[in-house]
Amino acid sequence: MRSNGTLFRAAERDDMRWWRKRCGVVLSLLWALSLLVGCANEGAPRPASTVTVSLVGFNDFHGQLLPGNGSVPVARDGTDAVERVPAGGAAYLAALIKRLRAENPDNTLVVAAGDLIGASPLVSSLFHDEPTIEVLNRIGISVSSVGNHEFEKGRNELFRLQRGGCHPVSADGTQGVVGRDTCMTDGRFEGAKFTYLGANVIDRQSGRPLLPAYAVREIGGVRIGFVGVTLRETPATMPRKLVEGLDFADEVATINALVPTLLHDERVAFVVALLHQGGETTARAINDTACPGFSGAVLRIVDRLDPAVQVVMTGHTHEEYVCTRPDGRLMTQAGNYGRMATKIDLVVEPGSGRVLAKSARTHVAANRGAVKDDDVDGMVGRYAALTAERAQAIVGHLAAPLSRAANRTGERPLGNVLADAYLFGGQAGVPADQAAQIAFVNPGGIRAELSGDPVRGLDVSFGQLYAVHPFGNTLPTLSMTGEQLRRVLEQQWESPQPPSGNVLAVSAGFTYAWDAAQPIGAAPGQGRRVVPGSMRLHGVPIDPTVNYRVTVNSFLAHGGDNFSVFSEAATLAESERDLDVLMAYFRAQGVVQAPALDRIGRRN
Structure with missing residues (x-):
């Protein structure tokens, strides 16, 4: 598996030790106690040696490479007025992420919470979503959870998009033709350079996760564990044959079972859950941190997670929110279709791994009079031209x-x-x-x-x-x-x-x-x-x-x-x-x- 960061033993290992680490719960509780002590001291002066770790995240991209007619509700500064800002398009999203990375260039990771592909428009789906994977590689995603739509064409196609290779030739010979609908770049398709995670997607025959359960990245001397899960109701969102032989386990039990391994074997400072399940608020505009009317299936999950899970980046409901739960856990979602990205900043004490402060803000990938990423714009333009006559x-x-x-x-x-x-x-x-x-x-x-x-x-x-x-x-x-x-x-x-x-x-x-x-x-x-x-x-x-x-x-x-x-x-x-x-x-x-x-x- 390739990645843009340092991958420390994602859970591809045959022995699946993480299922047998439940005895580590006691140690996990001790670690949680240290967190509480840290929270009590948030008002105290910060240690001289801290590092700010930044995560830039988005979700539910669905192959939306071209700008559409979508917009984002943004509150005007100092007023109650809300304006709709036209947004979206991969070239604009890439430019936004590049700008956000530049704010903390050495200590920023780009991550995602699933449904990056599937239910895609013609510019991507005509080529079996290979264009979207290539664009996401260029944007520089490090790791993503799977979502339900990653299974839209079955497990073998998901494996191909991760590992590379041309689409198989269909029985009638109309699909899988190199240079016409697959392997459009020098007759090759390299696959995703980021790692798809699916801790709760269990292959029934082997009893093991179909995909890596977690990945570890080190940023500024801070080791962070990322666990990726999709909603356990995924089989209800797909034709049955596409998820045949797969079980989708409970999200809470899956994430919590991995915490001891991540804390004690992998020595991470804290855990970030990439969760393809979400909620919604009644907010009129983005970045309403009061999170009015917050509801949805995601709350039954997040509020039962181990305290080591400091951040939960969510998806699936195509909503935007930046919310802090009563226990201090941060929850985010960045809408859909590449119209937004959320930047999370965590101030961490490297020696102890304590998170001293965390904040988040959603940013708009505005597409009117805004800067585009030239490389991504060129990639998208090429595929748009190939589909133009038919589209x-x-x-x-x-x-x-x-x-x-x-x-x-x-x-x-x-x-x-x-x-x-x-x-x-x-x-x-x-x-x-x-x-x-x-x-x-x-x-x-x-x-x-x-x-x-x-x-x-x-x-x-x-x-x-x-x-x-x-x-x-x-x-x-x-x-x-x-x-x-x-x-x-x-x-x-x-x-x-x-x-x-x-x-x-x-x-x-x-x-x-x-x-x-x-x-x-x-x-x-x-x-x-x-x-x-x-x-x-x-x-x-x-x-x-x-x-x-x-x-x-x-x-x-x-x-x-x-x-x-x-x-x-x-x-x-x-x-x-x-x-x-x-x-x-x-x-x-x-x-x-x-x-x-x-x-x-x-x-x-």
């Missing part, structure tokens, strides 16, 4: 921009259009008595807004449509009873869905209502949010005992996003891939209208 081809037209933002009922204009396209795909070329009647789309599958071409107005390019739906899922039509439909709707709010729910987009003709006064987060099978008798198809009440034909994507059909009821249904037929169906739908419509948001009702 810029016009495939449809809009009557108005389509937002993926949800209203108070959970409906999204773009979600409704995609659900209608799924229904179109489930009906095309099929006898009426076999055609789909209802379609659902998961909100996590809607990856971008659809606003039209920036030059040609409301024309839609292939590249834009691809950015909205980049997964390449097929669209099976399932047979589901009315009762199963009710159950799948209840699963939108049942545990383990996120606190705000996970409301599916529904196709035209299907309507229902839900009651916000009913509890959210009910145990599986116990939800009562769907208003009784409200489910209707073209105005006719849904009969619990009647079978209906329902089109979804193959991800949902396998129970993805915790919609297990779909996986219990029989498959009647398969249609083409989602993107092909979307393009056919846009051609058939001529001009796609913005749909009315009247399919889902809400009480209270």
Whole structure:
């Protein structure tokens, strides 16, 4: 494995000694006691010999090499006003990170918290995310946790992206062609020069982590242990075949079990967790350290970690926050798509390893009138040129921009259009008595807004449509009873869905209502949010005992996003891939209208 720093025995070792170090917990508690003593003395003068260690981190890059239409909410100095700053693009992110490194040039590491690849736009995915890995190498990442999207193409493809080598030739010979879609630089692809960590990703056959569990880096004489974990719910976010043979262990137990090894065998001063799981706040702008309304699955993890874990850099929820927990532990997340990076500064006493002070701030990779990194800009420009002809081809037209933002009922204009396209795909070329009647789309599958071409107005390019739906899922039509439909709707709010729910987009003709006064987060099978008798198809009440034909994507059909009821249904037929169906739908419509948001009702 290659790295940009000094790698001290990442956990590739066969004996997996870290699982047998639990007896070191007592020693870990003693170390924690020293931390408490240090905290009590924070107000005292600092020792003459300290070193400031800086970490620059980001997460959920998702191959977003080109600047998009995204922006970041920034508070104006001295006022309550918030302005949106256009941000994003790898060349701007690289320039930002270069500037942040220059503030502490000898003692800075760049790290990440997963989902660097996967669900990527055409400029990266057409080349199997090799361009993103090459750009991240140039940026100088040292270590990253895996996220759920690192498994989007299966474990073997993740290994290839880490170790290098050309993409295998597909059965039909259309993919894996050197110089056309893989190994685009002198017929070679070197792989990631940074180390992917996955301490809680366990190979079921061997019982060992699939990837290194941790890495140690030394900065300014201070040894730091980095543990990388992804959310234990990863199997619910991927088609099952992609994570077959893998177990995703509890995040807390995994990290805490490694602490004794890191402290006593590796002699680290403290531990940084790179955790691909996150939360959210209700802050109006970035860098609100009050962290109003902080919530999410990440809190149940972070607040139970060993005190040696001083910093937790998170991801997955695509949010921004810089928060300090009651125990003094620092938590950060830097949004998504390369629009931001967080710089963390830790003042450390090298001899004792005590962290005397820590601070963090999120910085914006602004892309209007800002400096670009020329090398990265050249790399991205090359791949953009190779994809330009295909990406810029016009495939449809809009009557108005389509937002993926949800209203108070959970409906999204773009979600409704995609659900209608799924229904179109489930009906095309099929006898009426076999055609789909209802379609659902998961909100996590809607990856971008659809606003039209920036030059040609409301024309839609292939590249834009691809950015909205980049997964390449097929669209099976399932047979589901009315009762199963009710159950799948209840699963939108049942545990383990996120606190705000996970409301599916529904196709035209299907309507229902839900009651916000009913509890959210009910145990599986116990939800009562769907208003009784409200489910209707073209105005006719849904009969619990009647079978209906329902089109979804193959991800949902396998129970993805915790919609297990779909996986219990029989498959009647398969249609083409989602993107092909979307393009056919846009051609058939001529001009796609913005749909009315009247399919889902809400009480209270």
